[in-house]
Amino acid sequence: MAKRVCPFWVGYLLIHPIRKLLENPYKLFGNFVSEGMVVLEPGSGMGYFTIPLAHLVGPSGKVIAIDIEPKMIAVLEKRALKAGMINRIERRLCRPDRLNVENLRESVDLAVVIHMLHETPDQEKFLEEIRQALKKGGRLLIKEPKGHVSKRDFENSVALARRHGFNPDGLQFNSEGHKVLLKKR
Numbered sequence: 609m610a611k612r613v614c615p616f617w618v619g620y621l622l623i624h625p626i627r628k629l630l631e632n633p634y635k636l637f638g639n640f641v642s643e644g645m646v647v648l649e650p651g652s653g654m655g656y657f658t659i660p661l662a663h664l665v666g667p668s669g670k671v672i673a674i675d676i677e678p679k680m681i682a683v684l685e686k687r688a689l690k691a692g693m694i695n696r697i698e699r700r701l702c703r704p705d706r707l708n709v710e711n712l713r714e715s716v717d718l719a720v721v722i723h724m725l726h727e728t729p730d731q732e733k734f735l736e737e738i739r740q741a742l743k744k745g746g747r748l749l750i751k752e753p754k755g756h757v758s759k760r761d762f763e764n765s766v767a768l769a770r771r772h773g774f775n776p777d778g779l780q781f782n783s784e785g786h787k788v789l790l791k792k793r
């Protein structure tokens with residue numbers, strides 16, 4: 609069944625500075641993103657999380673931002689240039705059913721999948737592509753919006769990830785709040 613995908617114009621709402629009060633990227637990533645890391649961010653949109661991630665990984669790290677919508681990537685590029693972060697952010701376009709990460713095999717430290725897993729047409733295939741891109745022991749952060757995704761659907765997604773090569777990441781495993789940190793087995 610076709611999934612409802614975030615319309616382009618919603619991207620502008622998602623980069624509004626007021627969002628920091630509800631979802632502060634530095635609080636979200638502060639504990640497990642550090643200098644030099646390679647971070648994969650599918651469904652980056654206009655880069656609300658991408659630019660803070662680029663700050664956190666520093667000049668020796670890299671963020672690979674991927675989206676199906678060229679207009680989202682175009683705005684992300686402008687914002688990254690303005691923030692002086694363009695050299696740390698690789699931009700890629702993908703198709704809904706193919707993430708375009710084949711050449712990343714086992715090179716990624718962390719994948720952040722924020723407010724987009726429910727938009728993918730085949731979660732199992734999507735999670736497998738991410739698993740292949742991650743290093744052994746690499747981490748996967750999944751966060752979903754409570755407004756669009758029921759507790760049951762979120763738990764089903766987490767269960768799917770656990771059946772397909774991911775373990776809970778110790779104390780950081782907490783599926784409350786539609787947010788979970790997993791580790792590649």
Ligand SMILES: C[S@@+](CC[C@H](N)C(=O)[O-])C[C@H]1O[C@@H](n2cnc3c(N)ncnc32)[C@H](O)[C@@H]1O
Pocket residue numbers: 613614619622623650651652653654655656657674675676677680702703704705707722723724727728729
């Ligand atoms: C609700 S927005 C969230 C954007 C960003 N993660 C944030 O929280 O600000 C979802 C984004 O995922 C993208 N998207 C949807 N399906 C996708 C897919 N199968 N692969 C990659 N990106 C996708 C949409 O184009 C959109 O930019």
